[in-house]
Amino acid sequence: MTMPSPLDKADAAGDQADVAIRIQNLSRSFGPVRALEDVSFDVTAGETTALLGENGAGKSTLLKILAGLQPPSGGGVVAFGENVESYDPNTMLTRYGIAIVPQELSLLPDRSVAENILAGIEPGNRWFPSRRRMITRALDLLADLDLVVDPNAPVRTLDLATQQLIVVARSIARECRVLILDEPTAMLTPAESDRLFSLMATLKRAGTTMVYVSHRMPEVFLLADRIEVLRDGRQVAGWRRDEVTPDQAVAAMVGRELGQFTSRAELSVARATDRDESVPALALRGLSGRRHHGVDLEIRPGEIVGIAGLPDSGRVELLHNIFGGDAGDAGGDGTVELLGRPYVNRSPIESVERRLGFVPGERRAQGLLTSMSVAENVGVLTVKALTSAGLLKRRAFDKRATELARGFRVKTATMDQPITNLSGGNQQKAMLARWIAIDPAVLILDEPTRGVDVGAKAEIYEQLFALADRGVAIICSSSDLPELLTITDRIAVMSEGRVVDIVATKTATEESIMTSATGAVTHTGTLA
Known part of the structure; x- marks a missing residue:
């Protein structure tokens, strides 16, 4: 990723600066599970504090408390010198000026940009808001943030990066003083990330305090003034950015040295x-x-082939076509052969029968059974084999689900808890574990480690290598080029819906892949 120059530092820094948020002995329990325990640190006004930790370290719980989405079990928060007494989103925003840009954006897709930015604070009468003044106010806010967006455009017509910036604009419209950004670049391209970084620089110059969560170390060391690390629910380290190296930060996150x-x-x-x-x-x-x-x-048995390309290259749609997950995708020309046999009437059910697995990139929307338990999510593909006379052999089901979860090192207090209680990395490992039940011959992966910390990422890579060594053919689409260069044998590059190059990974570079992906060269590799 091409990084912009470092953000401007606030005039006042270190111990001499004002404290925007003071977190004091903060704890949070969910039944017997201790998500946060005695966490204390300060967020300095006008600075960007990066919050690091593996999935399950307690970051999300801490952010939810700061955003007013849940109260602490012990300890408390002091915001701009005032003890927080009521933990709800409206109070945290209107009284203390703390807003969050979550991973799952909460926008009204069929409403306009202006309506989304000013929802609930529309100018004019409550019953008859002034459309003209709304557009004027939205344009002023967008101009202040250096954003060029049509205020009349429906939000659903905007790309994900722009939608994210609209959420930021909505927070600023409510006089936000502290902006929390939770994995904001997890689904963005490098160019889209640069737009976000530029906006953050604008906000910082205006004095906005930011709390930034990311697993991407280059971003953290570009943006942060201070770095705080959580591990197993505790605050284990904290430094000014120039006092620590990325390797030291990672070691604090995982509790051990983790090499390349x-x-x-x-x-x-x-x-x-x-x-x-x-x-x-x-x-x-x-x-x-x-x-x-x-x-x-x-793709041969035991081979891992990557699919690279820009977001509009067609790589994601190609995966859905192969799996049969979208009837609209499977209706085109051409053929698919699976283990030497034609695969014509493709569908998810038939793919399971043919030992073709698919882990989609949109974990919550397309992969997880969000209303079900960890066991039900992991073991769902064993139901048919473990059902007799219409009744599920529950004990055998639970045993098999537990075996599958352990095989992928899914960290969970119990198999009965909701899958949504798990960290992002453990949710991803649970989805991978699910497909082992069908003894896959081919496994399709879309963004296999999106939103996953470095420790969980290393574990997932290890598991993928083990599957390939057992003869499983793996096709992996990812926007993370270093990931593709790490885990694949060959990389197919797509541009404008076509495969324009296929290269051996050992000879590929990020630059050569991007040259092909942007259509600057024609096909030079071999297709077989």
Whole structure:
């Protein structure tokens, strides 16, 4: 990612600066589970404080308390010198000026930009808001934030990055003094991330205090004035940014030194000649569908092939077409062969029967059964095999689900708790564990480590390598180019719906991939 120059520092820094938020001995329990325990640190006014920690470290719980979404079990928060007595979002925003930009954006998609920014504080009469004044006010706010957006445009027509900036504008419209950003770049391209960083610089110059959560160390060390680290619900370290290195910060997060990820190229993997002689586990011949055209690609057993490309390249739609997850995707031309046999009438049910698995990128919207338990999420694909005379063998089901979860090191207090109680990394591992139940021949992954911390990411990579070593063919789409360069054997690059290059990972670079993805070169690789 091309990073802009470091943000302006506040004039007052360190111990001499004013404290915006003082977190004092904060604790939070959920039944027997202690999510936060005796956490204390200060957030300095006018600065950006980065909050780091593995998934499950307590970051989300702390943010929810600061945003008023849940109260603490012990300790408290002092905001601008005043003890917080009532923890609800309206009080935290209107009284203390604390707002949050969550991972799941809460916008009204069919309403305009102006209506979303000023919802609840529309100028004019409560029953008859002034449309003209609303547009004028929205334009003023957007101009102050250096955002060029049509205030009349429906929010659903905007890209995700712009929607995120609209949430920020909505917070500023309510005179936000502290802005919390929770994994704001997890679903953004590098260019979109740069837009967010530019907006953050504008807000910082205006004196806004920010709390920034990210697993991406380059961002943290670009943006933060101070870094605080949580581990297992406790605050374990805190530094000024220039007092610590990224490796030291990661070691504090995971409780151990964690070196660079070992790549596929550095591991002992099956020789290319062995793969070339095998029947392809998955073969695409001229496959077309929504936003992709004439895709030719073969993946051998035990091979990990990456799919790279810009967000509009068609790579995500290609994965859905292969799996049969969208009838609109599967209606195009071309063929799919699975283990040497034609796969024509593709559907999720048929894919499960044929041992073709799919972990989608939109974890909450497309992958998780959010109203169900950890066991039900992990074991859902075992139900058919463990049902007799219409009755589920519950004991066998629970045992199998537990085995699958342990195989992927899913950290959970109990298998009966809601899947939504788990951290993002453990939710992702639970979705991966689910597919082991079908003994997959081919596993399709979209953004396999989005929103996952470095420790969980290392565990997921290890599990993917183990699956490939057992002969599973893996196709992985990711916007994270360093990830693709770490975990794959080959990378297929898509541009404008077509595969324009296929390269051996050991010879690829981020620059060469982006050159192909932007359409600057034509195909030079081999399709088989």
